[in-house]
Amino acid sequence: MRYKSHDWLYKDILRRVKSTLNRLGIEYWLVGSIAYDIYINDHELKSYHDVDILIPKPDKDTMLTIYRSLQAKGFQPLTPFDGEHWHYRFNIKGIDVDIIFPYDFKITDEMRERTKEVYFGKKCKKVRVIPPEDLIILYLLSGRETDTEKVKNLLNLNNLDFDYLKQRYELHKPAIEKKSGDILPYIEKKLYETI
Secondary structure, X not given: OEOOOOOHXXXXXXXXXXXXXXXXXXXXXXXXXXXXXXXXXXXXOOOOOEEEEEOOOOOHHHHHHHHHHHHHOOOEEOOOOOOOOOEEEEEEOOEEEEEEOXXXXXXXXXXXXXXXXXXXXXXXXXXXXXXXXXXHHHHHHHOOHHXXXXXXXXXXXXXXXXXXHHHHHHHHHHHHXXXXXHHHHHHHHHHHOOO
């Protein structure tokens, strides 16, 4: 899959984050608005303003190493390190970069296998992007009203695997019910009335 953005700044930021995490042996996936645009807007950046990276929940020492390594690459921390957050924000060249590991999101081997690799140019090369079904789950777990429209758009993708999405939804349902109650009837109708 090739990404059509001509925005060198985002590609450079992705390259730096990717290089840092690869050097540390940290598994990661691109999530958030760039992942959304890859699936919804024919791989072209339209609604971005930051770079969101999902990593497996690290222990405190590993997160401190990631934190310091990104600082050494020029990323300015906007979230002080305390080892207790699930979300650390950095800024570089005016762009926010979020390193997230939501406690209630479950990373599985099947999710890893469904990851898409997207080409971001000669310097950045390929970046792993979370599957659209898992992006829906992350948006539901965020509980943000602003993500409701994104969930609805993703649910209308032609190549969405509803069996896998149902499995992921059931796995995360208790946490989703606490955070995204208003959209649940729509989600369940879409999931369980789809043939």
